[in-house]
Amino acid sequence: EGRKRRLKFGIKQKLLIYFLMVAIIPLVGVTIYSTLSLNQSYENDRIDQLFATGVNKAEYIEGWFFERKGDTNLLSKSSAFTQYAAIAGDPSHPDNIEAIDRLEYEMNNMIEVYGTYSEMYFVNTSGIIVAQSVQAGWTSVLQKGDDESADETISDPASHSIDVDYTFLNDFHIGEGGEIQILSSSVVHDEGSSYAGIIAFHIDTTTIHGIMHETEGLGVSGETYLINADLLWLTTSKFDYYTTETGKYVTIEGTLMIEAISTTGIVESLAAQANVRKRSNADYRGIAVMGSYHYLQINDDGRPWILVAEIDVSEALSVPNNLMTVSIWIVVIIAIIVAILGYVIAKRFTDPIIRLNTTAKKVAEGDLTKDKTDGKERKGNDEIAVLTRSFTTMTDNIRDIITSSQSASINVSNIATELAASSSEVNAAAEEIASTTQ
Template sequence: MPIRLKLIIIFLVVAIIPIIFVSLVTFHNYTSSMEAFRFSQMRYLTANKAERIESYFNNLAANIEIAAGNQHVTGFLDNQLRKLESILGLNTIFLVDRTGKAIYVKNPLHRESALSNFYQEHKKELEAGKKGVFFSDIYPDSSSASGFSMLATAPVFSSGKPGGVLTGIIAFEVDMAVVYRLIQDVNGMGKTGETLIGKKFGNEVVFLNPLRHDPQAPLKRRITLGGRAGMPVQEAALGKTGYGEYSDYRGVKVIAAWQYIPSLGWGVVAKIDESEAFADIMNLKKLVILIILIVIFLSALMAVSIAQSVSGPIKKLTEGAQIIGSGNLDYKVGTNLNDEIGQLSRSFDKMTGDLKNITASRNELNIEIAERKKVEEALIAVNKELEAFTYSVSHDLRSPLRAIDGFARILMEEYNHKLDAEGKRQFEIISRNIKRMGELIDDLLELSRLGRKELACSSINMKEALDSVMEELKASLGERKVEFLVKEIPDAPADRVLIKQVFINLLTNALKFTAIKKNVIIEIGGNPEPGRNVYYVKDNGVGFDMQYANKLFGIFQRLHGQEEFEGTGIGLAIVKRIITRHGGEVWAEGKVNEGATFYFSLPK
């Protein structure tokens, strides 16, 4: 094994293994701590919400017992109703005699319906209320703020105390909005966290509150017991308390904690999506991997550098000795090293220098310069001949193209009635291609003309030139709505006619590639920079992929098909030719379906 490879392997092993070990230990400790923190947070939130719910219903039970125990219950209710409603969130209060007849309803909105059928609608709850304080199940109620209510009922005795004669039943109708406020506070639960309550009915768990991901959930969303989805709420509804990682009712992985409220038969669950809860772990994982890769890369560079510093001079000296031994006295093996190898290499160079003194011949240098000059002159001549040939070919193609167009029109006019639909379609294709060929010839002539035209540079008002171009283009827009935003644009020394052509081509290009947009915005502006001014035309059209940006300004280069957007593919090439002749540059930036920005610079 070469000494260089041995040194690289040793250095990498010594440098990388400790870094990987430390990174893995750090990542493991952080992951364990984060998991413990998240589960602790969910358990605290669940316990807190369950405690607040129980506290509310204990308070509600105490108040209904106080009201039921007052011998003058109706007078007591009249005096205390406003206070009870505001504190406990009640819709109304009912008093029913022992036969089921509603004899007191405080809220006028409920009075008529309550007096007629209140007992029949709530027979189960009222009968249960004869034995003691009873909380009903949640039921839909369009008159409540939340759309759902529940009843709290208690017996009323003649003596005001249990053991007396049962004279009736008192019922508090609770708006569930007050309970929902207790559990739906999502502070500290991120973007996906939520608290929910559910209750077991038969072999199903029914959700009792609106959910963050399903506002219509109360009494509508159900989960079958034993299913794989919604395990936390299943466990809670079955009277269990715990925490863990499961799939929730959406089938999404979550971390959750749950607790059972025996007095209500409710299960409370606090949960948050696993992807959000452990986002910091994933970020740390990416960071650790990045650090390890960077360390490996830097270690490899250092290993190669150190190995090269040791083995390189030895290899170079060996090769130099072989080359010089073969008769090539021009070869140098000298190094800047101050060790024995460096001294030996310099001795080799001195020996070869003494054998042959190489000097550069002035005549040879002049011959080389002359040859390069001839090549440059030949290149200029070829470019001029190419421009002349392009102009000649484009010009000579006009006459036969006009003849083809003329004969096609005559055939369409005189034999139109003899052609079937397919024949007419083919003639239309001929006409469109003749038109496109004409546009292509015109663009080629314009491109050729730019190569021969002398620049007539003067200080021009770029704003006036742009306004003139925009007036011409606006006249051709018809009913199309386009918003032009003209920013500050500095003046510059340039050929006014050619610069107007640049703006025409860039604005026409912007209009073409925003044709499918409803709200078109085209922004034109410029900024002074050291030694030059930079101008831009920005649109919100279809944009382009930046990996093809180098093709934009080439002749006949197109990033979109002819069937999508018409054009010859020469407009931007003309822009580049004009700006290049002015000593400037052109470039573009864009994103697919987000628009494009075309820049050009002019020297000051």
């Protein structure tokens, strides 16, 4: 009985395994290869998209600040400044007040027309503010008469006073009033090409924050932001990590020039002084992100910025990951179907063999009784069906031979009995004759 169970289980198991190997292994191999290829292709596409986004924004920012320097240089060479700058810078000149009014008129007009400047002021050759214009709603910490000669915004251009085209853009910094500032300044010369002073523009960076917060094509988790050489935020994060999750700041603007960020991609870009792509690294929230990190040299302080374009890896690869999940389910379903079909087919092949084996055992043990399962014999002309019918025929023939032998044996026994009876009668007759003759 134990051997019967092993034979039955072994044959079906082997056939089932063969079916699964033939059907599932190629399918699994193709699925794995296709999924990995798709994942790699999609990953490359996403990192290229991030890089392109970073390049576009980097070029925009570079061009935007170049325009701001151009505006500063343009005003410094305007007829109003070349005519009145020197006079405005000389308090003893009889037309000093008129000259100051003329310069402030030009600056006010430019602030209103361009809308990208919070404040403009002009300092004379001694670094004293003599003319000033402020955007409506902006509170300046500067005023006329302040000495700004030590401020880099003034001191750097002053050191290049003979260069009529020199314009300086400093780095983001915290101003005297605690506000984040970035200024451009340009040397001013009079009509005789003599150094007359310096004009400075306080740039409103609302546009830069706006362009950084544009995340079209970056999904839900994608964002772009600027980091300076000290690893400090220059533009705000789109998430509430620093306000809600950590509670370190009341407003997200509080992180600017205060909160440091030293993720792998940013640090590598600064160290290499080049653009860097990362397929996966943890961001400031500790979440795995795919990122593109662009090394920018825009200001004249020699201090680089890093433009970061990132998206969560889980979102970036959601399509191939979802496809992988679907593929796994498909393989599982196919495996179940193949297993069921394999079991049915294996059972169809093994059941006749098992019945034949059972019959052979019974015959070997001398049991030649008619098998009640003969009616279930496999029909057809395949090898198993032919073998089953042949074995049944052989068993029937053996049974007939034995039956015939048994009949013949019975007949011989009957004849022998009759002969024995006849012999007894002969003996009795002989004894009777013998006794008579005496």
